[in-house]
Amino acid sequence: MTNDLHPVDRPADHLENAIELKEVMGLSQGQIVRRRFLHHRGAIVGLIVLALVILLAYSSVGFSFLGLDVPGWWRWTITDLPDIVNSGDPSTVGGVIPWGIHPFGQDDVGHDVFAMVMKGTQTSIMVMIVVGVVAMVIGIVVGAISGYYRGWTDQALMRITDLFLTFPVIVVGAVLGKRFNEAPPWILAVVLGAILWMTLARLVRGEFLALREREFVDAARVSGARPARIIFKHILPNAMGVIIVQTTLLMSSAVLLETALSFLGFGINPPNVSLGWLVSNYQSAFSARPWLFWWPGLIIIILALCINFIGDGLRDAFDPRQKKVPSAKAMAKADSNAAAQTTPMFQRIVGFGRSKRGSSK
Numbered sequence: 001m002t003n004d005l006h007p008v009d010r011p012a013d014h015l016e017n018a019i020e021l022k023e024v025m026g027l028s029q030g031q032i033v034r035r036r037f038l039h040h041r042g043a044i045v046g047l048i049v050l051a052l053v054i055l056l057a058y059s060s061v062g063f064s065f066l067g068l069d070v071p072g073w074w075r076w077t078i079t080d081l082p083d084i085v086n087s088g089d090p091s092t093v094g095g096v097i098p099w100g101i102h103p104f105g106q107d108d109v110g111h112d113v114f115a116m117v118m119k120g121t122q123t124s125i126m127v128m129i130v131v132g133v134v135a136m137v138i139g140i141v142v143g144a145i146s147g148y149y150r151g152w153t154d155q156a157l158m159r160i161t162d163l164f165l166t167f168p169v170i171v172v173g174a175v176l177g178k179r180f181n182e183a184p185p186w187i188l189a190v191v192l193g194a195i196l197w198m199t200l201a202r203l204v205r206g207e208f209l210a211l212r213e214r215e216f217v218d219a220a221r222v223s224g225a226r227p228a229r230i231i232f233k234h235i236l237p238n239a240m241g242v243i244i245v246q247t248t249l250l251m252s253s254a255v256l257l258e259t260a261l262s263f264l265g266f267g268i269n270p271p272n273v274s275l276g277w278l279v280s281n282y283q284s285a286f287s288a289r290p291w292l293f294w295w296p297g298l299i300i301i302i303l304a305l306c307i308n309f310i311g312d313g314l315r316d317a318f319d320p321r322q323k324k325v326p327s328a329k330a331m332a333k334a335d336s337n338a339a340a341q342t343t344p345m346f347q348r349i350v351g352f353g354r355s356k357r358g359s360s361k
Helices: 012-024 029-038 041-060 113-149 151-166 169-180 185-193 198-211 215-222 227-264 275-281 291-318 328-360
Strands: 063-065 068-070
Touching: 029 041, 029 291, 041 113, 041 291, 113 151, 113 185, 113 198, 113 227, 113 275, 113 291, 151 198, 169 185, 169 227, 185 227, 198 227, 215 227, 227 275, 227 291, 275 291
Parallel strands: none
Antiparallel strands: 063 068
16 A cells, blocks of 8 residues: 655645745734744845944934934034045044044045935935835826726826836936936935836736725625725725835835936936935046045945845735745654654554454455
8 A cells, every 4th residue: 555645755845835834823914924024134134234324324414304403423514624634545443444533535625425425325315215105106096096997097097107118217317307406306306206106007007907806895895985995995905015015126226216317417416415426426536536436336235235135025025925945954844743643644544454354354
C-alpha cells in the first residue's frame, strides 16, 4: 500500500500555505497588513532612514509654518555669509567624518553648504508630499467615477487620461515649471501633481471595475445607498492598498522630476533652494570641489531609495499574492508537525486493513 498521507509526498506549497495561515490566524485585515509591513526589513530600514532625514532637515535650520518661524539648532542659515574657513573645505574629524563649524564645506561666497542642503531637503520633501496628495486626489476621483459608472463616462475619462499619457512628462513639466518657477515651491508641486495622476487613475479604475460586482456593493444598492456613498464608503476602502502603493511610487518619481527640472533651470530658483538647484548650481565645481555636488546628490538618492523601499513593503503587505518564502527552519518544523499528525492516522488505517484481512481469513 502506498502512503499518500506521508508529509514527504506533500507539495512544498501546502506547507508554505499552512505556515502563512497559522501566522495570520485570528488577525484582522489591518493587523495582517501591519504585520507583513513590519516584517519587511527593507521597508522598515527605509522608513527609519527617511524619518531621520526629515528630522534632521527640519530641526537643524528651522522652518516656517503658517507665518510662524521655528528656529533650528544649527548656527548658520542659507542667507548667512560667514568668513571662509579652511579654504571652504569641509571641517572633519580625522579627515573623514564631517564635523565642526562647516561639516559640508562652504561655497565660493561663504554660504554654509550644510544649511543649504538641509533647506533644499525641506523643499524636496514638501514637493514630494504635495505632489503625492494632488496626484492621489485627482487619480482617485477620475478612476473611481470611470470604474463605477462605466459606459460613456468611462470612455470619456479614459480617453482624456490617454491624452495626458501621450504628453512627455519632462517636457510638460519644463514648460509649466518655467511658467511657475518664480512662485512658491508648493505651487510648482501642485502643477507637477496635476500631470502625474494618470497611472493611478487607471489602476483605481481597474479596482473599481472588479469591486463594483461584489456582493457588498449589490447589498448597498438594494439598501438605497447613493452612488457617492457606495463609491467613497464601500468601494474605496477596499481599493486603498493599490492607491497607497502607487502614491508612494509617485512621490519617489516626484523627487526625481523636481530634481531634473531644477537641474535644467525650469524648476525651483532662488531665493528658494532645492536639491536639484544645488546640484545644478555646483556642477561646475565637481572636479575641484566635489563635496558641493556630493551632498545634495546623496540626499536625493536616499530620499528616492527610502520611498521605493517603503512602497515595496506596502505592496507586499497589501497584496495577498505576495507570499514570503518560509525559512528552512520553519519548513522543517511544519514538516515534522505534519508527520506527527499523519503518522497515527496512517497506523490506524494499516491496522484496520490488517484486522479486516484477518477476519476474512
